[in-house]
Every structure is written in C-alpha cells, then in structure tokens.
Amino acid sequence: MGNPMDMFSLDGKVALVTGAGSGLGRQFCEVLAEAGADVACADIDEEPARATAAAVGNLGRHGIAIGCDVTAEAQVQAMVTRTVEVLGRLDILFNNAGIADPQALLLHEYPTANWRAVLDVDLDGVFFCAREALKVMAAQQSGKIINIASIWGLAGSSSLFPALAYNAAKGAVINLTRELGLQYASQGIQVNALCPGFYQTNLSRGAIDDPQVRAAITAFIPMGRIAAAAEIKGPALFLASAASDYMTGQTLVTDGGCLAK
DSSP states (O other), X not given: OOOGGXXXXXXXXXXXXXXXXXXXXXXXXXXXXXXXXXXXXXESSHHHHHHHHHHHHHTTSOEEEEEOOTTOHHXXXXXXXXXXXXXXXXXXXXXXXXXXXXXXXXXXXXXXXXXXXXXXXXXXXXHHHHHHHHHHHHHHTOXXXXXXXXXXXXXXXXXXXXXXXXXXXXXXXXXXXXXXXXXXXXXXXXXXXXXXXXXXXXXXXXXXXXXXHHHHHHHHSTTSSOBOGGGGHHHHHHHHSGGGTTOOSOEEEESTTGGGO
C-alpha cells in the first residue's frame, strides 16, 4: 500500500490560475506550488501576478506571470498558449477571476452597465478560459478544471446584502460546471466548482472591514467566524489532485455551515 498522501501530489503538473494577483487566487497558486506544480499566474493587473509568480518560485517551482483580461477572447487564447509554450503542458485550471457588483442595489434600481460588467467577467470569462483550456485537455485526454463559484450561486444573498449580477453569474457557473462535467466525463477530465463562503481576502473584504457588516456576517456563519484565506488551500488541493479523480460536475461548499441552514 502506498502513502495515501501521494494522491495529493502535483509533481510534474502545470496549473493556470486566473485572478492570481490577490485574494484566494494567490492562495490557489501557493498550494499548487507547495504540492509540486508549476504555475502560470494570470491577472488583469500583471504587477501582482508577478508577485504571486515570485512566491511560486520561492516555493521551488516554476512560476510565470501573465497579464490577461478574461473578458477578451484573444487575451485568453494567448494566456493558454503562453502557459503551454513556457511550462510545457496544462493539467489544471483554476477559473478564479471575478468581480463583485459595483453597488448593492435592488433590481428596479440596477443599471444595465453594472449587470453587463459583472456577467462579462464572472460568466463569460469562465466560459472563455474553460474553452481554451479544454482544447488542450481534450487533446491529452486528461485535466482538472476548478470553477470558483460562491455560496451565492446556490442561495440568494439579500438576507445579508443584495448582489444581483454576482449571484446570477455564480448560479450559472455552477450549472455550467455540471454540464462540462458531463461533457468531458469520459475523456479523463474532471470539472468541479468550489463555492467559498466568507474568507478574509474575498471580494467582500471592503465590507468585512466595516465593524457592523463584519458583525452581521459573523453572526450569519454557524461556525461564528470568517475563514482565514489559507483555509481554502485544502479543498483547492483536493479538487486539483488525483484525490478527486472520481468526482465531476460537483459543487464543493466551504462556508462554515451557512448553507446547512
């Protein structure tokens, strides 16, 4: 019997993470490198992506930084091409780039421009990145795609705060994940969604800094605390590694118990 920890090894693997410059994206890049993968760190802002790539390098793996706006098809194509050219292959995609609603508004007040901006990144971006990655993965008949959704893809958030376009996009990402899981189930490719709740570095970090909002959120979470950013590493590694080889089209929720209510 081998070491059960071997199934979590990513030695020889190449990963691509969008939104890698900050927040949970930075955590994904770190844990992938810690498990042995080389990592392409992509972000719309290349400077923080370079910092993340340097962190990957400090962990003894090859990290590269790529500037990419996931709403631009040509940039997404170039990102995947560069990853394969420089790192040799592509085994894992963390479809993580995302934005929050610019304003917390009810539907009858909601501007079309805000709706389009959020859907462009949070849904179209996931589609573009998955499509390009799957061209590579389908050819090699192996791969892992982890779409970062949210607990607000499975429930409405307005009991705490309105987040109209974000919730709509994340709900769509979850069902897109199911569809892709089925489409590629027989091709050695697993597609799953990770649905975080409240983490210290997530898109709500501005709101979390407000003591009143922070208190309301903490009271909403059954575990009574907001997660540290690094707590996402375990679930992320599970979905990126051979440990999850018999799991596809699924949604893994890490939310301190919120959706159990």
